[in-house]
Amino acid sequence: MFSFLKILVRNLIQGPSTDPFPFGETFTPEGLRGRVRFDASACVGCRMCEHVCAGGAIRFEQSESELRFTLWHNSCTFCGLCQHYCKTKAIVLTEDWHLSHRQEEKYAMVEQGTVPLAPCLGCGISMIPVADELMRVAYRETNQDIDRLRRLCPDCRRKLGIKGVQRCKM
Numbered sequence: 001m002f003s004f005l006k007i008l009v010r011n012l013i014q015g016p017s018t019d020p021f022p023f024g025e026t027f028t029p030e031g032l033r034g035r036v037r038f039d040a041s042a043c044v045g046c047r048m049c050e051h052v053c054a055g056g057a058i059r060f061e062q063s064e065s066e067l068r069f070t071l072w073h074n075s076c077t078f079c080g081l082c083q084h085y086c087k088t089k090a091i092v093l094t095e096d097w098h099l100s101h102r103q104e105e106k107y108a109m110v111e112q113g114t115v116p117l118a119p120c121l122g123c124g125i126s127m128i129p130v131a132d133e134l135m136r137v138a139y140r141e142t143n144q145d146i147d148r149l150r151r152l153c154p155d156c157r158r159k160l161g162i163k164g165v166q167r168c169k170m
């Protein structure tokens with residue numbers, strides 16, 4: 001009984017040990033995996049994020065003119081695999097953990113973006129131009145030839161590559 005009173009008095013003097021959240025401030029642990037952000041301008045449409053998504057939270061829909069990205073935070077497990085496999089950093093997990101919501105709001109808890117398609121400079125087929133971020137990873141500097149490459153579809157790039165190899169052999 002005496003030891004209980006001792007603990008009670010000590011706790012009353014010390015005050016609460018836990019954060020007062022949601023009635024007061026709290027902290028965000030470093031490296032926390034929270035709300036996902038999508039940057040359409042850096043996306044190359046490889047769809048790797050959709051492929052590796054453990055929660056099945058990512059979907060792409062392609063039309064004639066665009067590739068539409070949707071991520072449902074409601075299904076996301078915040079595993080971070082999408083970010084890990086996205087080489088252009090088009091998809092990142094932020095430290096924003098303010099994601100609580102009512103059940104009826106679950107379809108509003110989405111991250112969306114649209115990647116515009118453009119005609120290939122070689123054959124005219126609709127394609128996603130290679131993002132600047134990927135060009136920066138692949139080439140140190142850019143020039144007119146490299147800029148043309150990013151506007152060619154994979155088939156046309158391959159044909160151009162074969163022509164280059166044949167020229168070298170001659």
Ligand code: SF4
Pocket residue numbers: 042043044045046047048049050082085086087088089090091
């Ligand atoms: S977000 Fe990244 S991984 Fe997903 S399709 Fe775009 S470039 Fe590929």
Ligand code: SF4
Pocket residue numbers: 036049052053054055056057058071075076077078079080081082083
């Ligand atoms: S963090 Fe994991 S579950 Fe969430 S969208 Fe990315 S891959 Fe899917």
